[in-house]
Amino acid sequence: MGVITFALISEAKPWIRALGAKPDRTQGRFRYFRTPEHILAVTGVGKLAAALAVGEISHQISKEERKHERIWNLGIAGTTSFEKSLGDFFWANRLTDDSTKKEYFPERIESFSLKGEAHLTTFDRPVSFSKTGETKPLTNFRELTQAETKSVDLVDMEASGFFEAAGLYFELEQIQIGKIISDHLEGTFCTEDKVTGYMEKSLEPLLSDFLKPFPWETKETLPLPEKTQWREIGTSLHFTESMLVELEKTILYFKLRHPDSEIPLPSFPKNDKKLEKQKSKEIFQNWLEKLLV
Template sequence: MSALFFAVLSEAKPWLELLQAKPLSHSGKFRIFQKGSHSIIISGTGKLSMALAVSEFAHTLSKEERNQMKVWNLGIAGATTSELSLGDFFWIHKITDTATKRDFYPDRIVNSQLTKETDLKTFDQPVTKEKNVDRFLSLTKEEFAGTSLVDMEGSGFFEAASLYFPLENIAVGKIVSDHLEGKFCQTEDVEKMMAKTAGTLFEEWISPLPWVCVDEIETIDWPKVENFIQNLRLTETMKHDLKKSIRFFRLRNPKAQLPFPDESTKAKLESKTDLKTYFESWRNSLHV
């Protein structure tokens, strides 16, 4: 189960195409696209919109689903130095909200194909190093001191996500889109940069969290067993004991084929005693 939050469609588009997600019809404010257990949410720009989108999506999930959900925010960010190249991707290990002065510390991603990390500052409006640019907040070099990347959504995402999801499930990643020249990025440029990152990270995003255990007994073995025993009159207690034996077998033999009794012998079971003997023989084979 995975959820991916973007501010704008141009950031999300390459991921939507890879996932082949379809828009979800719902009564909420924000656009949600889904395929299977994977969701992509577009919030609109700004930390408030992002926080509200996280909250709205979280309320569509049960507590168990939240605990198993991988939750990412990806997007573009401006770099304060030309040493960071356009298109470079960074995981964020510290977020500072410049309005509230609060710091947030996302857990570091382990075993990712993309390994660069840096810090992020979230502002309430677009910022630039240039002077007197319409619709941009002009800041001096001194005001950018100690800052690597800047955006408008990171702190809103993380603060809201941490209210609903385990901290270890949450990650923030940003692509360098500009060097704060005071110009808005072109849609096609954003899509191109995001497509490159999506091609690398897509499989990482859709893969289960490593600490969320997938119960192969329930999802793989037991459906096969249910199909085999459908004409046998096993009691609920017998089924319960059989599942315990299968679990014992699987723990000792994680890659082995599950043993089944000879199919032809089922037709020869004429009494409860025959069934009990048949059943115990099967269970014994699982404990060898």
């Protein structure tokens, strides 16, 4: 299972579609979208909301189940660096809370597909910055000074609250924060369509990494010959790479829950004709249902 929190529904939409997540009808304080294995939360803006959502989610998951989960915070961020382009993705390798001056250091325990890393600062208000210093501060915006920009790179309003709360329930290696550049702090808000477009740009490699088992789980529970066997079956059924990654993780969870049971097989097609994409997807979904009993 995995958990991802987003501040905005426009950030979450590509992930909701990709995972086939459905709205949770028993919504708590926040908006949740679920699959049998994943929870996507739309928290609203601000570090307090992000922290409260992590707490609410964590109390819905047993301590044993938490050991096998990733918990990520994904979304957009502004930047003071004009060398960074709109749509670029970065993992937070250092995190600063502007109001408390606390610093946090997320741990990278494996090589992800996207390599960019950056320092992220969480502010209590939207932030703007004028490179020339000629514009006036905008209403409700915190205007950075030229001196402040020397210690500020990426900016958001949720990450420090998310990270501090997640650290109460999860191990450091399970927690990641990733941000996509949406603006250069011009003092304007990105449209919903643009936000969704930026999130879609990095979806495929992030999804593959999110669905991977942790290295220690794969080593202990799913040996390489067995992993290869299931991957070959999936490949023969024309599963995409993302589907193969999710299949591996689902088989791993099945073995953790039912160590003495045989892994159920998929429903193979009755003829040798090349499978159409929709049929492949149906076989994949039916197989996951068998594995999630």
